[in-house]
Amino acid sequence: MSDLLKHKSIRITDFRLKVLDVFEKNTNAVSIKTIETELANFDRTTLFRTLKTFIKKGLIHEVQLPNEEKMLALCDVTCTVDGHKHEHIHFKCETCNEVFCKQPEVNPNISIDGFLIKKVEINTTGICKDCLLA
Amino acid sequence: MSDLLKHKSIRITDFRLKVLDVFEKNTNAVSIKTIETELANFDRTTLFRTLKTFIKKGLIHEVQLPNEEKMLALCDVTCTVDGHKHEHIHFKCETCNEVFCKQPEVNPNISIDGFLIKKVEINTTGICKDCLLA
DNA sequence: ATTATATTTGCAACAACATTGCAAATATAC
DNA sequence: GTATATTTGCAATGTTGTTGCAAATATAAT
Numbered sequence: 001m002s003d004l005l006k007h008k009s010i011r012i013t014d015f016r017l018k019v020l021d022v023f024e025k026n027t028n029a030v031s032i033k034t035i036e037t038e039l040a041n042f043d044r045t046t047l048f049r050t051l052k053t054f055i056k057k058g059l060i061h062e063v064q065l066p067n068e069e070k071m072l073a074l075c076d077v078t079c080t081v082d083g084h085k086h087e088h089i090h091f092k093c094e095t096c097n098e099v100f101c102k103q104p105e106v107n108p109n110i111s112i113d114g115f116l117i118k119k120v121e122i123n124t125t126g127i128c129k130d131c132l133l134a
Numbered sequence: 135m136s137d138l139l140k141h142k143s144i145r146i147t148d149f150r151l152k153v154l155d156v157f158e159k160n161t162n163a164v165s166i167k168t169i170e171t172e173l174a175n176f177d178r179t180t181l182f183r184t185l186k187t188f189i190k191k192g193l194i195h196e197v198q199l200p201n202e203e204k205m206l207a208l209c210d211v212t213c214t215v216d217g218h219k220h221e222h223i224h225f226k227c228e229t230c231n232e233v234f235c236k237q238p239e240v241n242p243n244i245s246i247d248g249f250l251i252k253k254v255e256i257n258t259t260g261i262c263k264d265c266l267l268a
Numbered sequence: 269a270t271t272a273t274a275t276t277t278g279c280a281a282c283a284a285c286a287t288t289g290c291a292a293a294t295a296t297a298c
Numbered sequence: 299g300t301a302t303a304t305t306t307g308c309a310a311t312g313t314t315g316t317t318g319c320a321a322a323t324a325t326a327a328t
Contacts, residue, residue, distance in 0.1 A: 114263035129248035
């Protein structure tokens with residue numbers, strides 16, 4: 001578990017392990033509110049700095065849907081301090097409100113006439129598998 | 135110009151016309167900061183309420199790229215109080231920092247195994263046409 | 269193992285962004 | 299022109315995130 005921090009060149013501290021633990025206990029993306037609830041006594045400044053470091057080092061990434069609270073999720077192993085390289089897309093279920101990182105069935109190829117696209121980010125909403133079956 | 139408000143069932147007031155004017159004067163998406171700069175004397179509460187109303191009624195939409203300031207842009211005519219129905223995607227130029235609403239060359243078809251997708255939002259970054267030619 | 273160095277933490281203060289309640293003002297409907 | 303519902307402006311407050319700094323801790327060097 002601390003290997004994950006070491007692998008991304010993040011110094012290991014008690015607090016960072018606790019924050020990482022929150023991400024690992026939750027299958028899907030988590031909000032800052034969730035993190036704050038699951039950490040017992042903590043300093044908000046340190047939390048924000050920790051999250052910033054985690055993002056910079058390629059350990060977690062933000063999921064930002066319009067008019068929605070910011071969510072955070074663990075990155076693919078391909079992400080490093082040199083940049084985030086995600087293949088997945090994001091999905092928010094309007095029934096259970098969970099935010100998923102999922103592989104699309106066909107890899108989308110997005111282009112705009114005359115423009116050079118370097119990064120693509122896809123956010124979707126709908127109803128997830130479990131809620132459809134329920 | 136006030137027809138646009140009428141068409142979206144938004145009561146016409148001086149303040150709302152001024153805010154709408156900012157959107158119409160700017161070709162691309164604008165930040166709240168930009169709106170505040172272009173409005174002379176105004177009340178921030180009223181501005182936030184106005185923007186919320188505009189979004190709810192389908193006149194403008196948010197463009198939220200991760201780790202970026204929230205941007206706002208006029209909607210397609212297809213958007214109403216019953217929902218936003220955009221065909222376009224968003225593009226932020228890393229050279230000029232403009233945020234565009236653009237039609238993609240091929241309409242992307244996004245699907246996730248077992249999930250029902252109702253809305254898709256695509257945000258891209260790169261270099262825009264003008265900056266490529268410059 | 270001990271020390272040196274660099275990074276991280278916790279606290280207080282603050283800045284930016286956004287919301288609520290309420291009385292006065294204004295827009296639309298009659 | 300009046301009645302009714304909505305919008306505005308103000309003050310207060312909430313939420314989210316940042317800065318500076320001294321003390322504490324993690325890693326690197328010996």
